[in-house]
Amino acid sequence: MVPRPGRVRRRSRETANVWTLELEPDGDGAEPGQFHMLYAMGVGEVPISVSGTSRDGGMVHTIRDAGAVSRALAGLRPGAGLGVRGPFGTGWPLAEAEGRDVVVMAGGIGLAPLRPVLRRLTGRGGKARRVALLYGARSPADLLYPRELDRWRARGAIVEVTVDHAVGGWDGKVGVVTALLGPGLFEPSRSLAMICGPEVMMRFSVAALMDLGMPAASIYVSLERNMKCAVGHCGHCQLGGTFVCRDGPVFRYDRAAPLLGVREL
Ligand SMILES: Cc1cc2nc3c(=O)[nH]c(=O)nc-3n(C[C@H](O)[C@H](O)[C@H](O)COP(=O)(O)OP(=O)(O)OC[C@H]3O[C@@H](n4cnc5c(N)ncnc54)[C@H](O)[C@@H]3O)c2cc1C
Ligand code: FES
Structure with missing residues (x-):
């Protein structure tokens, strides 16, 4: 402490x-x-x-x-x-990425905790079959790490970016992150998804991935809750027997679904 x-x-x-x-x-x-x-x-x-x-x-x-x-x-x-x-807390399931199609979905500051994942997956030891990043920000000026987005692209990752508001001569995509999901990005039976962003974005992303055939057990989300102690003592982030600080913040979706169902937790 x-x-x-x-x-x-x-x-x-x-x-x-x-x-x-x-x-x-x-x-x-x-x-x-x-x-x-x-x-x-x-x-x-x-x-x-x-x-x-x-x-x-x-x-x-x-x-x-x-x-x-x-x-x-x-x-x-x-x-x-x-x-x-x-x-x-828990980490992203990098060991599970080997040989799989990895879809990383990030909204706003949610790209920050996923940046080390993308660095590893697109680096020399990266063992994923395919890597796709779908990233959304409020405006072009809010996009994080623009040089790294190019670097990940150059290393073979599919990097799709969208913004809520196109200003300043933006000629890229406009709209929600889920609109970036398209055919050919991943094969549902051999895929893995990691998602971080505002809760509403994560809910819609999970639903869209599952509609495309990805099993809940292949989807991981990172939850944000108010925290004080971070070691499972104070109860600020607690729901039932689960502590987001200790058992999360990264949860497999089938385990996170009941937590996401509780508003203002
Ligand atoms: C596990 C975890 C990892 C995080 N990682 C990052 C990170 O890498 N970078 C980063 O910038 N932020 C991150 N955050 C969020 C960050 O902790 C909050 O922005 C911060 O606690 C706000 O505190 P404050 O005193 O600056 O603002 P406050 O005055 O406490 O809050 C300002 C506004 O932010 C809202 N807010 C406060 N805490 C949160 C929260 N946890 N989630 C959503 N909204 C909140 C409040 O409701 C208020 O509207 C993370 C949070 C968690 C739980
Ligand atoms: S922050 Fe204290 S129990 Fe999680």
């Missing part, structure tokens, strides 16, 4: 209200899908997913300025201190 001292090594701007912080390495071995509790001194502590790892093991987090704590964290400059707890 006691945060360890961390230090920001690099800070880069992704969009108008999203920043990426690379921390000094401290031996942390977080896996894609896991999160840390980051503490902005004197302001508060919030859960933030791992969005990458530097070559020497420094943890990377991409933070959207959503309120007091996330704003304080996103504003930290290189050299600034912060508190770090974790890593916590």
